[in-house]
Amino acid sequence: SGGEDTFNTTLQAVATADVINKRFNKKLNKITKKYYYIKKTEAYILLSGGTNSLTALLAKQTDVLFNGISVGSYARKIIKDLVDSDAFYEKEIIRNASLIAGKLVNGNIT
Structure with missing residues (x-):
């Protein structure tokens, strides 16, 4: 991914989850041709x-x-x-790093 913050970068992760959901966690309504989530997560x-x-x-x-997000690069x-x-080990630097990382984590909690 190169650590870029774009929709294109994360598209494959979300698309893969969609494929897995359609295989295990969704059913296709044959009348409406739309998927819906089943009650029990498989x-x-x-x-x-x-x-x-x-x-x-x-x-x-x-x-x-989805049930969680791993963040790496x-x-x-x-x-x-x-x-x-x-x-880095000074309190202020650690606090700043924690705040920046915390924004990323909190922004991905749905």
């Missing part, structure tokens, strides 16, 4: 690979349910300068 989904601050928003916009990228700092 497969729990953790979105990963290309996730960023837009992942939950895209999933919500496309009615793709993008999360590391947004706090890299702080983590690489010689003063």
Whole structure:
């Protein structure tokens, strides 16, 4: 993913979850030709690979349910300068890194 914060970057993670949902967590209404979620979840989904601050928003916009989001490259990228700092272990630097990462986490809670 390269740690980019775009819809295109996270599209594959959400699209993969949609495929899994349609196989395990949804049924097709043969009359309306629309999918609906079944009551009992068969497969729990953790979105990963290309996730960023837009992942939950895209999933919500496309009615793709998920149980969690892993954040990797993008999360590391947004706090890299702080983590690489010689003063990283000072309270203020750690607090700043925590606030930045916290915004990413909170932004992906639906």
